[in-house]
Every structure is written in structure tokens, then in C-alpha cells.
Amino acid sequence: MKPKNLVIVRAVVDQGLTHAEAATRFGVTRQWVHTLVRRYEADGPDGVTPRSRAPHTHPGRTPPVIRDRIIELRHELTNQGADAGPATIAWHLEHEGRKPPSISTIRRILHDAALITPAPNKRPRSSYIRFQADLPNECWQADITHWYLANGTRIEILDFLDDHARYLLDIRPAAAFTGPMVVTVMTELITKYGAPHSTLTDNGLVFTTRLARFKGARGGFEKLLETHGITQKNGRPGHPQTQGKIEGFHQTLKRWLTARPLPETINDLTHLLTEFRTWYNTARPHRSIGRRTPQTAYTALPKASPSTNPRTAEWRSRTDIVDQYGKVTLRYAGKIRHLGIGNAHNGTPVLMLIHDRDVVVSNSNTGETIGEFTIDPDKNYQRKKP
Structure with missing residues (x-):
């Protein structure tokens, strides 16, 4: 209780001061004196206790059902090995028919629930310089990564990614990939999707012989690209940032695989990768393409094609x-x-x-x-x- 309020009231009730006289004596407004007296008459001394100035309603507050769903989605997506950031959660809420709160509000809810670990030293995304092809099939990135079977056997994984749409064109495992195997996959992709304008890979011998010990002979992949008029681009040795998109894709792939038991055989891994490809292309929103799915982005525009420039003779x-x-x-x-x-x-x-x-x-x-x-x-x- 605020003592001054009770003194004002008792000066009126017990000492007979008018509201105007009490207002002048105690330096408050006559309306405030009237309010205090009315509260005292209704509720006694408790009526003149200071009351909260907070509004009775909070139209901007996130409804509890939305807050709970945000936390549920965070757990669900994390357990699936999927992206579970605030922007991704907002995308899922919207696709569930719910109106999502702002990204900053979702982030605050996750912080309050101790589901985000602060990383003040993490480099902000806005600091990266990004390059992206303007059209589908303008550039295909390819690379080889690896995963393990349940018995510890190391298995290679070959993948091809469209630079513009992030569309996963192909992904498959093998004990070890050779040049002819890569040529076979690339030939299948050209037949299915058309020849791209260019490719971007590292300097592995399955892709190029330009850094081979004995220079001169072109590899099968190089010959295939030459036949179709496809421009070949290779990253700078020791500089994986050139293939940043596919390197980032490998992080997504391995986070998804980590959320599942290790496969027993290569066939089991093949089935897993097929499931991943469907999810990645059709169900996962991608930040860099406006939260669309890769399949939506890949089919939205006309496809680029190889250059008409004559090939260079060997x-x-x-x-x-x-x-x-x-x-x-x-x-x-x-x-x-x-x-x-x-x-x-x-x-x-x-x-x-x-x-x-x-x-x-x-x-x-x-x-x-x-x-x-x-x-x-x-x-x-x-x-x-x-």
C-alpha cells in the first residue's frame, strides 16, 4: 500500500476536507482524489493500493498454442536432422496454415526455451560474398564426399547440384568412384535434364587431369564435356570456398544422415540417399532461393544450354x-x-x-x-x- 494515498483519503473521509482542498494540500489533481475516495469506499484500504499500469489485453503477444508449436517444431526438425532455425520454423508454420510471428519473435521464444546457444563470435551471413547462376542448368556443381556403413566401411558419395536452384540432380554411393563411373552418371544426367552450360568441380582426377603428374591427356569427364560444348570450371587448389554451395550441401546431407542409424549395406545407403533427395528437393525450404524448394526453383525458369563456341582441339x-x-x-x-x-x-x-x-x-x-x-x-x- 502507498501511505500517501491512504492519508489523502482519510483527510477527506475523517477530517472533512473537500476533494479540491485535499488536491491542493497534497499536490495532486482533484480527479485523483475522487478516484482514491471511490476506491476506498468500495474496497477499503486495499482499494488505494497502486495498481499495475499494464494493459488488460495484449494483442501483440504470441498465442500460447503458437509458442508451443514453435518449440515442438524445433524439436521435430532437429530430430529429423533438418534445418531448425527461426526462418525455417516460420516457413513450416505458414505451410501449416498458421500465421507465424516475426523471425525475431521466434528467435526470442527459442532463446527463452534455452533451445538456442548464443554464438556472438559467429560470422554473420551478410558478410559472405555469394555468387549464383541466373538460370537453371547454367552451372552444375559436382563433388564426392563420404559416409560410413554400420561396420565402419567408408563409402564414397557422388552428387550433382544445380547452382541456381540448389536442385539435387543426382546422389549415389559407391565403394570408390572412378573416372568412367563419373562419366556414366554425367551422361545419364545430360540425357535426363539436358546439357548444362558449365560445370564446377574441384581438381580430383575423376573430373580433370589438369593437375596430373603427366599432363596432356584429357580425362573421360573432360572429353564428355568437350563433346557437348560444356564449359568446364575448376576451383583453385586448396580453396574449397569456390565450391561453397556443394560444401554447404554436404553439411545438410550429413546432419540428416546423422539423425538416422548407420546403414548396413551400400543398398541400404542408396535407399537412404533416395529418401534424402526427395526430401531435399521437394520438402525443404532453402534460404538462398527465397524459402522455395529446389524443385520449385528449378522448374520456374527456362534452362541454360551449352555455349556454341567451337571446342578446343587436343x-x-x-x-x-x-x-x-x-x-x-x-x-x-x-x-x-x-x-x-x-x-x-x-x-x-x-x-x-x-x-x-x-x-x-x-x-x-x-x-x-x-x-x-x-x-x-x-x-x-x-x-x-x-
């Missing part, structure tokens, strides 16, 4: 010695080819001049041409031209 040379079976070897499109020179030249040192698929083989000692070939990409053994 010119190189190689030395070898004809083996005991009358053959020399040559790497073409990522595979070792055997060129049949003939037993008459066993042990002869040779020089091979290669122009794309055409190869001229000469005796290194005499300069005499001893064989001409046109490489058949579908065969390992190559016969001499007549």
Missing part, C-alpha cells in the same frame, strides 16, 4: 616402347588404350603424335611412320589403319 605427344606383344599404350578419355603396332616392331622406341582421336606413331630412331590410328572410344584395343 594436341599432345607421347613416347613409349613397343612391348613384347607388339603394342603400346595411350590414355584417352580417362582410359588406357592399347594400340596394335605389330610384333615386327617389338622393343622399338616410338613417338606418338596425338590430335584429338587421330594418332600417328613413328620410329623414334628413324622417323619412319609405323602406324596410324583413329581412336574408337568404345574399345580398349585399337587396330592400325590399313
Whole structure:
């Protein structure tokens, strides 16, 4: 109780002061004196106790049912290995037919529930410089990551991601991926989605031979891109930020996999990755594409296509010695080819001049041409031209 209020009231009730006289004596308004006296007459001394000035209603307060659902979604999404930030929770509320509060309100509710760990030193997203293709199929990123089976076996995972829409074009596991296996996957994707304008990968040998110890021969992936007029781009060695989108995608993938038991076999992992691809493309909102799903973004615009610029011819040379079976070897499109020179030249040192698929083989000692070939990409053994 505030003593002054009771003194004012008793000055009027017990001492006979008018409301105006009491207001003048105690330095308050006559209306306030009237209010205090009315409260005293109704409730006694308790009536003049100071009352809260808070409004009786709170139209801006988040309803308890929405607050509870925000906390439920945080737990559900986290347990699924999915993104569970305030913006993602707002997206799910909206798609449930509920009006979500602001992102800052959702964040505050999660903080109050001790579901967010403060990270003041974390670099803000706004500080990153991001590049994004303008159209679907303008650039495909590809990479290989890994996961484990229940028995501890390490399994490689190959994935292709559209740069513009973040659409997961393909994802599959293997004990280890080779160049020809990557070529097979890329060929399937070109058949299904059309050839992209460009690709972006790291410098792994399954993608490029530009940093190989013995330079010159182009790998199968490079040959395939060349055939379709697709521009090949490779990140700077030791600089994974160039492939930042697919590196970030791998974090999403592994967070999702971590929320599930380790698969027993590669087939089990294949089924898991198929389930993940469906969820990632059709049910997961993506911050960088306006909280749309990748499938929505991929189908919203026309597709880019390869450049019409003429391809660059491959010119190189190689030395070898004809083996005991009358053959020399040559790497073409990522595979070792055997060129049949003939037993008459066993042990002869040779020089091979290669122009794309055409190869001229000469005796290194005499300069005499001893064989001409046109490489058949579908065969390992190559016969001499007549």
C-alpha cells in the first residue's frame, strides 16, 4: 500500500476536507482524489493500493498454442536432422496454415526455451560474398564426399547440384568412384535434364587431369564435356570456398544422415540417399532461393544450354616402347588404350603424335611412320589403319 494515498483519503473521509482542498494540500489533481475516495469506499484500504499500469489485453503477444508449436517444431526438425532455425520454423508454420510471428519473435521464444546457444563470435551471413547462376542448368556443381556403413566401411558419395536452384540432380554411393563411373552418371544426367552450360568441380582426377603428374591427356569427364560444348570450371587448389554451395550441401546431407542409424549395406545407403533427395528437393525450404524448394526453383525458369563456341582441339605427344606383344599404350578419355603396332616392331622406341582421336606413331630412331590410328572410344584395343 502507498501511505500517501491512504492519508489523502482519510483527510477527506475523517477530517472533512473537500476533494479540491485535499488536491491542493497534497499536490495532486482533484480527479485523483475522487478516484482514491471511490476506491476506498468500495474496497477499503486495499482499494488505494497502486495498481499495475499494464494493459488488460495484449494483442501483440504470441498465442500460447503458437509458442508451443514453435518449440515442438524445433524439436521435430532437429530430430529429423533438418534445418531448425527461426526462418525455417516460420516457413513450416505458414505451410501449416498458421500465421507465424516475426523471425525475431521466434528467435526470442527459442532463446527463452534455452533451445538456442548464443554464438556472438559467429560470422554473420551478410558478410559472405555469394555468387549464383541466373538460370537453371547454367552451372552444375559436382563433388564426392563420404559416409560410413554400420561396420565402419567408408563409402564414397557422388552428387550433382544445380547452382541456381540448389536442385539435387543426382546422389549415389559407391565403394570408390572412378573416372568412367563419373562419366556414366554425367551422361545419364545430360540425357535426363539436358546439357548444362558449365560445370564446377574441384581438381580430383575423376573430373580433370589438369593437375596430373603427366599432363596432356584429357580425362573421360573432360572429353564428355568437350563433346557437348560444356564449359568446364575448376576451383583453385586448396580453396574449397569456390565450391561453397556443394560444401554447404554436404553439411545438410550429413546432419540428416546423422539423425538416422548407420546403414548396413551400400543398398541400404542408396535407399537412404533416395529418401534424402526427395526430401531435399521437394520438402525443404532453402534460404538462398527465397524459402522455395529446389524443385520449385528449378522448374520456374527456362534452362541454360551449352555455349556454341567451337571446342578446343587436343594436341599432345607421347613416347613409349613397343612391348613384347607388339603394342603400346595411350590414355584417352580417362582410359588406357592399347594400340596394335605389330610384333615386327617389338622393343622399338616410338613417338606418338596425338590430335584429338587421330594418332600417328613413328620410329623414334628413324622417323619412319609405323602406324596410324583413329581412336574408337568404345574399345580398349585399337587396330592400325590399313
